[in-house]
Amino acid sequence: MSLLSVENISKRYANGVLAVDDVSLSVAPGEIVGIVGESGCGKSTTAKIILKLLEPDRGTVRFAGHDLADVRGRRLRSLRARFQLVPQSPQTALDPRMTVGAAIAFNLRVHGWSRAKIPDRVDEMLDQVGIAPRLRDRYPHELSGGQVQRVAIARALATGPDLLVCDEAVSALDKSVQAQVLNLLARLQRERGIAILFISHDLGVVEHLCDRVAVMYLGRVVEEGPAEEIWARPRHPYTQALLSAIPGESRSRIVLAGDPPDPADAPAGCAFHTRCPRAVEECARRRPDLLPLAAPHRDACALSTSAVPV
Amino acid sequence: MSAPEDTPLLEIEHLSVTFGAAHAVRDVSLRLDPGGTVVVLGESGSGKSVTARSVLRLPGRRASVRGRIRLAGCDLFALDEKAMRQVRGRDIGFVPQDPNSSLDPLRRIGTQVEEVLQVHGAVADRRARRARVAELLALVGIPNPARTARSYPHELSGGMRQRVVIAMAVACAPRLIIADEPTTALDVTVQAQVLDLFTTLQRELGTALLLVTHDVGVAAELAADVVVMYAGRIVERGPAAAVLTAPAHPYTAGLLGARPRPGLRRGELAAIPGGPPPATEVVDAACAFAPRCGRAEPACSATAPELRDVGPGRAAACLLPIAPLQEVGA
Numbered sequence: 001m002s003l004l005s006v007e008n009i010s011k012r013y014a015n016g017v018l019a020v021d022d023v024s025l026s027v028a029p030g031e032i033v034g035i036v037g038e039s040g041c042g043k044s045t046t047a048k049i050i051l052k053l054l055e056p057d058r059g060t061v062r063f064a065g066h067d068l069a070d071v072r073g074r075r076l077r078s079l080r081a082r083f084q085l086v087p088q089s090p091q092t093a094l095d096p097r098m099t100v101g102a103a104i105a106f107n108l109r110v111h112g113w114s115r116a117k118i119p120d121r122v123d124e125m126l127d128q129v130g131i132a133p134r135l136r137d138r139y140p141h142e143l144s145g146g147q148v149q150r151v152a153i154a155r156a157l158a159t160g161p162d163l164l165v166c167d168e169a170v171s172a173l174d175k176s177v178q179a180q181v182l183n184l185l186a187r188l189q190r191e192r193g194i195a196i197l198f199i200s201h202d203l204g205v206v207e208h209l210c211d212r213v214a215v216m217y218l219g220r221v222v223e224e225g226p227a228e229e230i231w232a233r234p235r236h237p238y239t240q241a242l243l244s245a246i247p248g249e250s251r252s253r254i255v256l257a258g259d260p261p262d263p264a265d266a267p268a269g270c271a272f273h274t275r276c277p278r279a280v281e282e283c284a285r286r287r288p289d290l291l292p293l294a295a296p297h298r299d300a301c302a303l304s305t306s307a308v309p310v
Numbered sequence: 311m312s313a314p315e316d317t318p319l320l321e322i323e324h325l326s327v328t329f330g331a332a333h334a335v336r337d338v339s340l341r342l343d344p345g346g347t348v349v350v351l352g353e354s355g356s357g358k359s360v361t362a363r364s365v366l367r368l369p370g371r372r373a374s375v376r377g378r379i380r381l382a383g384c385d386l387f388a389l390d391e392k393a394m395r396q397v398r399g400r401d402i403g404f405v406p407q408d409p410n411s412s413l414d415p416l417r418r419i420g421t422q423v424e425e426v427l428q429v430h431g432a433v434a435d436r437r438a439r440r441a442r443v444a445e446l447l448a449l450v451g452i453p454n455p456a457r458t459a460r461s462y463p464h465e466l467s468g469g470m471r472q473r474v475v476i477a478m479a480v481a482c483a484p485r486l487i488i489a490d491e492p493t494t495a496l497d498v499t500v501q502a503q504v505l506d507l508f509t510t511l512q513r514e515l516g517t518a519l520l521l522v523t524h525d526v527g528v529a530a531e532l533a534a535d536v537v538v539m540y541a542g543r544i545v546e547r548g549p550a551a552a553v554l555t556a557p558a559h560p561y562t563a564g565l566l567g568a569r570p571r572p573g574l575r576r577g578e579l580a581a582i583p584g585g586p587p588p589a590t591e592v593v594d595a596a597c598a599f600a601p602r603c604g605r606a607e608p609a610c611s612a613t614a615p616e617l618r619d620v621g622p623g624r625a626a627a628c629l630l631p632i633a634p635l636q637e638v639g640a
Binding site for chain 1: 353354453467468469470497498499500501502503505506524525526527528529530531554564565567568569570571572574575576578579580581582583584585586
């Protein structure tokens with residue numbers, strides 16, 4: 001059974017932007033699932049809905065079998081201990097006036113830990129992420145960016161979550177430091193079986209870390225499947241262009257015309273048809289579904305090989 | 311400004327920049343030939359941006375600058391501020407990371423591009439200037455130049471705004487473009503377009519490019535000469551193809567090893583331990599990378615290595631450089 005199951009969620013903001021449009025995805029226990037896409041594709045809105053920081057207009061989010069729409073108050077809090085956010089920016093992730101130890105302790109108190117047990121747990125968590133427990137009394141500005149991001153991970157881990165939601169969690173870090181955090185996330189998955197929903201615009205990082213990947217464009221998932229499979233044989237023309245755009249790689253470049261369309265004024269039919277090098281007339285009329293249903297590798301393109309009955 | 315053929319376009323000699331106790335750039339020298347490309351590669355705090363901005367004489371507030379920078383033989387540090395303002399925009403175009411910082415949100419795109427032409431007296435006639443604005447916007451790949459000229463910055467996407475800034479940078483046909491992380495704020499498909507645009511503009515206009523980036527991929531993409539900086543110093547330089555495939559300096563090797571790359575699937579990345587030293591704590595008499603370096607020996611903490619030849623057109627500042635075609639750590 002899925003640990004996290006997102007079923008047909010949609011969200012339209014007050015300004016008319018349909019940020020998330022009928023998105024479904026799932027994360028199994030111990031699985032690392034990536035969401036990739038460019039700015040405005042809806043990946044962060046999807047994360048907020050999953051964390052119940054935002055209510056979807058339609059659709060259901062289930063965590064460990066609980067429909068998040070039905071849980072609130074104390075039950076929501078105890079459920080939240082099991083899915084924790086690792087935010088983007090190490091600078092804003094932690095309160096600058098709180099020592100890193102206090103930040104971790106605060107999260108434990110919120111989730112009802114007894115005061116007596118908290119100090120040991122804080123040290124244990126710092127140790128887990130490779131930070132000497134003696135640094136617990138330091139303030140965030142006294143630590144490096146990589147250390148602060150590891151503290152943010154320690155804070156998320158403290159409540160014993162089954163799922164970490166990482167929203168651009170390594171994007172702000174220098175590459176030499178980013179590797180430390182990626183190694184830590186991989187180890188947490190391997191040794192503690194923690195599942196991770198990893199949201200990033202950095203394709204190289206996603207390929208490295210994730211078992212499965214969902215590619216989003218303008219609020220919709222356009223391709224989904226095993227990471228290796230997608231990197232080796234991308235099916236959707238958008239995925240193909242995206243992977244070909246990674247600088248310094250040997251894939252032959254598919255240069256897309258123009259920019260992603262304004263999400264407030266999304267094209268009819270397939271949202272990608274305005275930039276798609278392969279678009280035909282039909283693409284402007286009909287919006288393709290993710291096919292084949294229930295297959296491990298699916299894509300939403302009218303011209304895809306998977307859409308043609310063999 | 312005119313100079314003999316063999317004069318480099320840009321010559322930076324022994325540049326040092328300090329901000330109080332912080333020594334941001336330490337004895338940096340580099341040269342760029344007319345029409346050439348140099349990529350300055352480094353992580354945050356390496357001094358790469360301060361180096362680039364020093365060429366514009368805009369290193370940042372309270373900076374104290376030593377050394378010499380010559381553009382086509384002309385000593386930029388000897389110019390008065392008025393002359394320097396003419397150099398910026400006319401001889402050197404600048405493309406910053408965030409296009410919003412160089413666009414006025416309250417004025418139309420066309421007016422702002424036109425202003426560059428006007429200030430530098432590039433095109434005197436008003437009507438000709440308007441036509442030139444449309445040409446420039448078309449040159450940088452803006453689909454509807456006339457309509458875009460009438461737009462305000464907020465009406466354009468990030469990628470389009472960055473194109474406008476590039477149009478402004480090349481408006482007066484400068485001999486040098488300085489670009490500071492010009493694609494970092496852009497989405498990857500748009501980044502690819504902008505990198506292609508730089509290459510095209512260089513080919514068409516013969517402009518030289520000094521591009522600052524933290525992204526090894528961008529450096530490889532431009533396939534230029536690359537200068538790797540760490541803690542304010544140049545630690546390695548040479549052709550990108552050689553430096554990025556067989557690095558001589560352990561820091562360059564570390565930077566490459568830390569990158570996720572295909573086929574490594576969740577395997578351990580060779581992270582460089584620790585972090586770069588703060589600019590206030592770098593000492594002159596030691597290799598700044600030694601505390602994080604797996605190859606370091608006691609001598610590395612006692613002497614600052616000079617840049618020495620390590621191959622054709624290549625140099626590295628390391629007492630124990632990695633020999634070419636030899637395995638890392640062997």
